[in-house]
Amino acid sequence: MQTCLILDDYQDAALGLADWARLSDRVAVSSMTDHVADQNTLVARIDQAEILVIMRERTPFPEALLKRLPRLKLLVTSGMRNLAIDVAAARARGVTVCGTESSPxxxxxxxxxxxxxxxxxxxxxxxxxxxxxxxxxxxxxxxxxxxxxxxxxxxxxxxxxxxxxxxxxxxxxxxxxxxxxxxxxxxxxxxxxxxxxxxxxxxxxxxxxxxxxxxxxxxxxxxxxxxxxxxxxxxxxxxxxxxxxxxxxxxxxxxxxxxxxxxxxxxxxxxxxxxxxxxxxxLPHVGYVTRDNYRTFFTQAVEDIETYLAGSPIRLLG
CATH class of the missing domain: 3.40.50.720 (NAD(P)-binding Rossmann-like Domain)
Structure with missing residues (x-):
């Protein structure tokens, strides 16, 4: 059983806006509703997860952080562009990075x-x-x-x-x-x-x-x-x-x-x-924070995880 953590789920909305049960026989999913800025504290919270789902640039993933997460295999971000992720460094470490669609x-x-x-x-x-x-x-x-x-x-x-x-x-x-x-x-x-x-x-x-x-x-x-x-x-x-x-x-x-x-x-x-x-x-960066947009983000995150586990990941970044 793999572990998936959803980061920065400020509104505690992620688990209720997608059918995560589709993964229940293969992946244990949970969410973190607080923001962790200190990297040492963050690593202690997430270093056992093979899969991370993140919301835009709320938590950056530079090379220095990726190096401290040897178990990480899949990183899913909302949107198809996230400058806060060092995609090249992730790829070099064997981490697949996928995205989702976002409504304008x-x-x-x-x-x-x-x-x-x-x-x-x-x-x-x-x-x-x-x-x-x-x-x-x-x-x-x-x-x-x-x-x-x-x-x-x-x-x-x-x-x-x-x-x-x-x-x-x-x-x-x-x-x-x-x-x-x-x-x-x-x-x-x-x-x-x-x-x-x-x-x-x-x-x-x-x-x-x-x-x-x-x-x-x-x-x-x-x-x-x-x-x-x-x-x-x-x-x-x-x-x-x-x-x-x-x-x-x-x-x-x-x-x-x-x-x-x-x-x-x-x-x-x-x-x-x-x-x-x-x-x-x-305002606290709520431009994309609506129910329908979140539903798209998290439903497609589930799809990204499913296709990754099947060996054919979709919506790859970089």
Whole structure:
């Protein structure tokens, strides 16, 4: 009997959203609902497992950790891309790495929750209502007629664009590889440069894949091109924006606010400025956390394990 551990099951949802009983005659499955950041403690918790199921980048698997897990044979991650796994090191150690599909719908919806929350000052107005504060203390920002700038026009960006048009917004987009034909097919205008997009947009939303060309794409110089009334939303990956530069821009009021669902260190440290800045609407990386998406993740994780045990693993990474 092999052992399978599901890591970082924060909501204690994994075992109820897939038919793990299909593995019961071959694999003993259990989940860990807490996050373990210390590597020594983590190794002590998971080193007896032959199979690990992980959720995106919640727990990184660099080579140093993989070397300490000699029993590990299969690593399953949600999504088909996970930069927190050293896939080459895993392969060199005989560890199979598989992924699952992920729907673009949940992060699209959450992007709009952040945009609307910032544009209409929902956290502050709700807090005032609950705490007996002022009855109406802010003036909201109209989206109709405003310009939505999208950095990235893939599956998620294209869906965000469609909703922006439904709100009556002008939608423009830029990415390193975006051409006029793709922009036109999505019903948006292509900005010539990212600087043009930043200068023209009332809302900037990031939907790019993190890589060498996009890491630090928005630094101090780029943030200074945005207007003091502009909202920045990042539901993609934190390092696309220079985090120190973003904090300075928010503290100095050079942009109106930021909606953030991703951070360089997660869970977000208690002393992070993003926890205290009044013009930040921050969420604990829940963009993909919906019942249907989780059901897909964990059902396909079961399939990955079954096909691995049968000798023909599917959805291989790398």
């Amino acid at each position: 719908t949940p992060p699209t919806e959450l992007t709009w929750a952040l945009i609307l929350g910032l544009a209409r000052h929902l956290p502050l107005e709700n807090r005032n209502l609950r705490d007996g504060g002022p009855w109406q203390s802010t003036v909201g920002t109209d989206l109709a007629g405003a310009t939505l700038g999208l950095l990235g026009l893939g599956k998620i960006g294209t869906r965000v664009a469609g909703i922006g048009r439904a709100f009556g917004m002008r939608v423009i987009a830029w990415s390193p590889n975006l051409d006029d034909a793709r922009a036109a097919a999505a019903g948006v205008e292509r900005a010539e440069t990212k600087e043009d997009l930043l200068e023209a947009s009332d809302v900037v939303s990031i939907h790019l894949v993190l890589g060498d060309r996009t890491r630090g794409l928005l630094g101090d110089a780029e943030l200074r091109r945005m207007r003091p009334s502009t909202i920045l939303v990042n539901t993609s990956r934190a390092p696309i924006v220079d985090q120190a530069a973003l904090v300075r821009a928010l503290e100095e009021g050079r942009i109106a606010g930021a909606g953030l669902d991703v951070f360089e260190t997660e869970p977000l440290p208690a002393d992070s400025p993003f926890r205290r800045l009044p013009n930040v609407l921050a």
